[in-house]
Amino acid sequence: MGIGNIVFIILLIGASFLFAKNIRRLVRNINLGKDQKIDDRKGERWSLMARVALGQSKMVVRPIPGILHVLVYAGFVIINIEVLEIVIDGVLGTHRVFSFLGGFYDVLIGSFEVLALLVLVACVIFLIRREVLRIKRFWNKEMGGWPRTDATLILVMEILLMGAFLKMNATDQILAERGVGHYIVAGSYPISSMLRPFFEGMSDGTLVLLERSYWWFHIVGILAFLNYLPYSKHLHILLAFPNVWYSKLQPKTEIANMPRVTGEVRSMMDPSIPPPEPAAQNMVAGAEVPDRFGAKDIFDLSWKSLMDAYSCTECGRCTSECPANLTGKLLSPRKIMMDTRDRVAEVGRVIDAKGKWEDDGNSLHSRITDEELWACTTCNACTEACPVNIDPVNIIVEMRRYLVMEESKTRPALTSMFNNVENNGAPWAFGPDKRMEWTEG
Ligand code: SF4
Ligand code: SF4
Numbered sequence: 001m002g003i004g005n006i007v008f009i010i011l012l013i014g015a016s017f018l019f020a021k022n023i024r025r026l027v028r029n030i031n032l033g034k035d036q037k038i039d040d041r042k043g044e045r046w047s048l049m050a051r052v053a054l055g056q057s058k059m060v061v062r063p064i065p066g067i068l069h070v071l072v073y074a075g076f077v078i079i080n081i082e083v084l085e086i087v088i089d090g091v092l093g094t095h096r097v098f099s100f101l102g103g104f105y106d107v108l109i110g111s112f113e114v115l116a117l118l119v120l121v122a123c124v125i126f127l128i129r130r131e132v133l134r135i136k137r138f139w140n141k142e143m144g145g146w147p148r149t150d151a152t153l154i155l156v157m158e159i160l161l162m163g164a165f166l167k168m169n170a171t172d173q174i175l176a177e178r179g180v181g182h183y184i185v186a187g188s189y190p191i192s193s194m195l196r197p198f199f200e201g202m203s204d205g206t207l208v209l210l211e212r213s214y215w216w217f218h219i220v221g222i223l224a225f226l227n228y229l230p231y232s233k234h235l236h237i238l239l240a241f242p243n244v245w246y247s248k249l250q251p252k253t254e255i256a257n258m259p260r261v262t263g264e265v266r267s268m269m270d271p272s273i274p275p276p277e278p279a280a281q282n283m284v285a286g287a288e289v290p291d292r293f294g295a296k297d298i299f300d301l302s303w304k305s306l307m308d309a310y311s312c313t314e315c316g317r318c319t320s321e322c323p324a325n326l327t328g329k330l331l332s333p334r335k336i337m338m339d340t341r342d343r344v345a346e347v348g349r350v351i352d353a354k355g356k357w358e359d360d361g362n363s364l365h366s367r368i369t370d371e372e373l374w375a376c377t378t379c380n381a382c383t384e385a386c387p388v389n390i391d392p393v394n395i396i397v398e399m400r401r402y403l404v405m406e407e408s409k410t411r412p413a414l415t416s417m418f419n420n421v422e423n424n425g426a427p428w429a430f431g432p433d434k435r436m437e438w439t440e441g
Pocket of ligand 1: 318321323324325331333375376377378379380381383392393
């Protein structure tokens with residue numbers, strides 16, 4: 001075993017350890033949300049996941065970005081089979097360990113190359129759409145700073161990784177044909193063979209140096225990408241699947257009742273029904289969190305809403321369909337998801353720093369204004385458009401419930417409606433005894 005293998009093993013262990021740590025933190029953060037049991041209609045859920053997450057059925061509704069995304073996704077998944085060979089070679093000091101597969105190996109490497117080219121082209125087109133054509137949904141207010149850098153960074157990283165993969169193969173072929181060291185003639189190279197003229201005139205030593213550099217760049221890039229995921233919108237690569245599995249299966253516009261309120265109303269209507277027990281205090285991350293009506297902070301949302309927030313790809317399809325946003329209102333459902341995710345991450349950092357949750361004086365409402373919340377028509381165009389079945393409306397409704405029921409804050413236009421419900425048991429300005437008066441005279 002050479003020094004290269006030892007360095008590789010240390011890197012691999014280090015990157016895997018970091019990744020496991022990041023995933024543990026992510027799961028902890030998602031579990032800061034309220035418990036919600038979602039395990040019904042399992043068959044329907046598996047088929048939804050196969051259709052929407054694996055088959056990307058909602059992505060291709062917009063054919064150009066949809067097909068490009070399918071290419072990048074397929075390339076990402078399939079080319080990573082190659083990583084398995086790279087890892088084994090890196091650990092054992094072998095070279096192209098799967099080459100014993102013969103003709104099948106040729107097919108594999110050939111397909112990886114075609115896919116690598118397609119991914120590369122797709123990423124270049126994505127970059128052009130973002131940076132040159134400046135498609136509107138990528139330039140909304142919430143897309144400045146880190147979100148834009150994140151999107152660009154990942155596209156550039158993909159282009160560099162695919163480029164390194166193809167150049168590695170091009171130099172490898174020449175070295176194999178020259179019979180240098182452990183390089184062996186194996187695989188088929190429909191794309192990288194076109195790059196050979198750039199390298200043909202180089203000495204063996206230079207080619208070995210280049211081939212090894214591309215090899216290391218490729219694998220170190222992938223390990224870095226793995227640990228970059230938890231800080232990026234690209235986390236959806238992992239979370240899209242569970243997030244779609246746990247989708248809301250009820251009609252989109254169905255809004256869940258609040259069990260305690262329902263219990264109170266039932267008890268008022270029928271005195272034989274006892275009022276609900278007062279809610280128990282929740283313990284979250286070592287601290288007591290009061291049970292509230294609606295959502296003041298992330299602890300009041302369900303874990304599914306927090307998973308939604310982490311699964312958001314920031315694609316902006318929701319915002320581009322939102323009638324409130326389209327008519328110039330402040331609301332952007334994408335921003336709601338990004339703000340929720342950023343708040344969860346903020347709470348997570350406090351817990352990491354202090355060992356338990358300590359109120360930092362902020363909440364979801366520090367990031368999302370009342371004006372945004374009240375602009376929502378609950379039409380659900382956003383949930384319909386979302387390629388990973390995220391539900392921003394649930395967060396909006398829960399936050400509104402908090403405003404109304406805990407803070408007595410509402411829109412002036414709604415005040416008389418609330419008063420009427422309270423006094424007359426209906427949204428109208430007359431009592432139940434007067435409801436039929438319109439039929440008289
Ligand atoms: S439900 Fe609300 S946030 Fe979603 S599209 Fe309709 S108005 Fe916009
Ligand atoms: S909520 Fe869905 S549609 Fe909206 S930006 Fe996130 S992933 Fe895209």
